[in-house]
Amino acid sequence: MAAARALVLTMVITLAVVLQVALFPHLAYAGVVPNLALLVVVAAALVRGPEFAAVIGFLSGLAIDLAPPADHVAGRWALALVVVGYLAGRVRQDARTSALAAIVTVAAASFVGTSIFALSGMVLSDPAVPAVEALAVIPTAVVYDVLITPFVLPLMMRLFRRLEPHQVAY
Amino acid sequence: MAMRDQHKRPSRGVLALLLLASFTIITLDARGGEDSPVDPLRAVAGNAFGPVEEMTAAVVRPFESVPGFFTTTRSLHGEVRRLEAENAALRGQLATSSVARQRAAELDGLLKSSGDTGYALVPARVVAVGPAQSFSQTVTIDAGTSSGVHADMTVLNNEGLVGRVIRADRSTATVLLIVDRDSVVGGRLGSNMEVGFLRGRGAIGDEGRLDLDLVDNAVTPARDDVVVTWGSKNGAPYVAGVPIGRVISVFSSPRQLSKRAVIDPFVDFSSLDLVGVVVRADTKGDRAVINAGETTPAGKGER
Numbered sequence: 215m216a217a218a219r220a221l222v223l224t225m226v227i228t229l230a231v232v233l234q235v236a237l238f239p240h241l242a243y244a245g246v247v248p249n250l251a252l253l254v255v256v257a258a259a260l261v262r263g264p265e266f267a268a269v270i271g272f273l274s275g276l277a278i279d280l281a282p283p284a285d286h287v288a289g290r291w292a293l294a295l296v297v298v299g300y301l302a303g304r305v306r307q308d309a310r311t312s313a314l315a316a317i318v319t320v321a322a323a324s325f326v327g328t329s330i331f332a333l334s335g336m337v338l339s340d341p342a343v344p345a346v347e348a349l350a351v352i353p354t355a356v357v358y359d360v361l362i363t364p365f366v367l368p369l370m371m372r373l374f375r376r377l378e379p380h381q382v383a384y
Numbered sequence: 385m386a387m388r389d390q391h392k393r394p395s396r397g398v399l400a401l402l403l404l405a406s407f408t409i410i411t412l413d414a415r416g417g418e419d420s421p422v423d424p425l426r427a428v429a430g431n432a433f434g435p436v437e438e439m440t441a442a443v444v445r446p447f448e449s450v451p452g453f454f455t456t457t458r459s460l461h462g463e464v465r466r467l468e469a470e471n472a473a474l475r476g477q478l479a480t481s482s483v484a485r486q487r488a489a490e491l492d493g494l495l496k497s498s499g500d501t502g503y504a505l506v507p508a509r510v511v512a513v514g515p516a517q518s519f520s521q522t523v524t525i526d527a528g529t530s531s532g533v534h535a536d537m538t539v540l541n542n543e544g545l546v547g548r549v550i551r552a553d554r555s556t557a558t559v560l561l562i563v564d565r566d567s568v569v570g571g572r573l574g575s576n577m578e579v580g581f582l583r584g585r586g587a588i589g590d591e592g593r594l595d596l597d598l599v600d601n602a603v604t605p606a607r608d609d610v611v612v613t614w615g616s617k618n619g620a621p622y623v624a625g626v627p628i629g630r631v632i633s634v635f636s637s638p639r640q641l642s643k644r645a646v647i648d649p650f651v652d653f654s655s656l657d658l659v660g661v662v663v664r665a666d667t668k669g670d671r672a673v674i675n676a677g678e679t680t681p682a683g684k685g686e687r
Binding site: 245265268277281287292341 | 398399402403405406407408409410412413414420422425426428429430432433434436437440441444511512513514515516517518519520522523524550551553556557558559560564565566586587588654
C-alpha cells in the first residue's frame with residue numbers, strides 16, 4: 215500500500231512538472247506558465263499539513279530543478295517549495311474550509327514561492343535578475359496560478375485525501 | 385492539546401532537514417562550477433524526464449494543427465522537405481548577405497568553394513520550454529546523444545541563430561537561447577566585418593532583444609546592419625556565418641567608451657518549433673542528418 219502511494223505521488227509530481235514545460239508553454243502569457251507543482255504542494259498542505267507538504271515541496275522542487283530544460287542552480291525551486299508547503303500547511307485549518315480561503319492561500323503561496331526563487335537567483339547571481347523584471351513576472355505568475363486553481367486544486371485535494379493513510383482521530 | 389504539541393515538534397525538524405537539504409544542493413551546485421556534483425543527478429533526471437516530455441509534446445502537437453502528423457512517414461518526409469527548404473533559404477540568406485560578399489572579396493570564397501560550407505544539420509523539435517518564473521530562457525529539443533547531439537553545438541532554424549546546446553541526454557538536449565541573460569555570442573557586423581559580443585536580455589517576444597558591444601570603440605554600427613556569428617575554433621559553441629539579427633538602434637553614452645547597439649533577432653523565440661543542430665557532416669545517429677543539398681539516411685552517415 216505504501217509503495218502504491220509512493221508510486222501515485224511520483225506520477226503526480228512527474229505529470230505536474232512535465233505539463234508545466236511541455237503543455238503549458240502553448241498557453242503561456244508572456245512566457246509565464248501556471249506553476250502546477252506549486253498547486254500540488256498547496257493541495258498536499260491543505261489536506262495533510264506542513265510536514266507532508268514540505269516533503270512533497272522538496273521532491274517536486276527538485277524535479278523542476280533537475281528536469282530539462284532547467285538550467286539554474288539546482289535546489290532553488292526545492293527551497294522555495296519547501297517553504298511554500300510548510301507555510302501553506304500552517305494555515306490549513308482556515309483554508310481547507312472555504313474556497314475563497316484556498317484561493318487566497320494559492321495566491322500567497324505563488325507569491326512567496328516565485329519571490330523566494332527570484333531572491334535566491336539574486337543572491338547567487340544565477341542570473342542576476344533585476345528586481346524590476348522579477349516584479350513584472352511575479353504578479354502574472356500569481357494571477358495565472360489563481361486562474362488555474364479551480365481546475366487543479368479540488369482534484370489534487372481529493373487525490374491526497376484518498377491517499378491519506380487511515381488514522382485514529384484525535 | 386498535548387497530542388497537537390507533540391504533533392508540531394517533528395514538523396519543525398522535517399522543515400529544518402529539508403531546508404538544510406535544499407541549501408546543501410544549492411551550495412554543491414553553485415560552488416561546483418564547471419563539473420558540479422549535481423550533474424550526474426541532472427543526467428538521470430534528463431534521461432527520465434526527457435522521454436516523458438517528448439511523449440507529452442507528441443500528444444499536444446496534433447492540437448497545434450500541424451499538417452501531416454497522423455501519418456508518420458509523411459510527416460517525416462514533410463519535415464525533411466521543410467528542413468531542405470530551410471537549409472536552402474539559410475544558404476540563400478548567407479549568399480546574399482553583405483558578409484558573404486565581403487568574404488568573397490577577402491578571397492575567403494576559395495575556402496568556401498573547396499567543400500564543406502553548408503552545415504550538416506540534425507533536425508529536432510522543441511518539446512519543452514522553461515517557464516518565465518525560472519528567469520532563464522532554455523528549451524528542450526527531442527534529439528540527444530543518440531542522434532549525435534552533444535554539448536556546445538550550434539542550434540539554428542530557418543530564420544537564424546537560436547542558441548547552443550548546453551547539455552545532452554540520451555534522447556533530449558537542453559538548448560540555451562541567445563536571448564538568455566547568461567548567453568554571450570561573438571557577432572560580426574555585416575557591413576564592415578567588425579566583431580563584438582551579443583548579450584541576451586532575458587526576455588522573449590517583442591522585448592526579446594540582444595545588446596551588441598563592439599570591440600572597436602571607434603566603429604558605429606549602422607541601423608539595419610545585419611549581425612552574423614563570428615564563429616569559434618572547431619565550430620564550438622558557435623559556427624561562423626549564421627545570421628543573428630538586425631541593428632535597430634545605437635546608443636552611446638559619455639560614460640562608456642564603446643557604443644552599444646540593440647539587435648532585433650531574426651528568430652521568433654516565442655514560437656520556436658523546428659530547429660536544426662549543426663553537427664559534423666559524418667555524424668552517425670538514429671535520425672537523418674541533412675547535409676548541404678542532400679539527405680543522409682539514418683545510420684549511414686558517410687558522405
